[in-house]
Amino acid sequence: MNTILQLLEPLIGQEIHIGEHRGTVIEIHDDPPALILRAENSPDAFQVDYLGRPRSMAQPTWTQPIVGSSGGNLHPDLQRQLPLETARALDEFIKSSRS
Template sequence: MNTILRLLEPLIGREIRIGENRGTVIEVHDDPPSLIMRAENTPDAVQVDYFGRPRSMTQPTWTQSITGDSGRGLHPDLQRQLPIETARALDEFIKSRQA
């Protein structure tokens, strides 16, 4: 397993606020490093099949990059919510990929 996934996997199940959005991490991706979030306290959305026909109700999800707007470091909202060791390791990983 690669380094970034080892750092991100413990976040699965954790509730995180990014800006005005609050969600629970349900999955992690390594390329690009991101969190798949399930929206909390939002109305369910209709899930459709590939023909566009409604099939079921589901909670909305979104993909959240772990980098800030500049792409040069860990997202500031994540820095404030993660354990300090995790935040530092993620920030170092992001910066090492830019060198």
């Protein structure tokens, strides 16, 4: 397992606030590093098949990159919510991967 996955894996199951959105981390990606969040307090949405026909109801999800808008640092909303050691390690990983 690579370093970024080791740093992100403990976040699975945690509730994260990004701007006005609140979600629970349900999955992580390593390339590019991102969190997959299940939206909390939002109505279920229709899940459609490949033809666009409604098939089932599902809670909305979204992918949240861990980098901020500059692309060189940890997303500011994540910095404020993660344990200090995790935030520092993720920030260092982001900076080292840009070099």
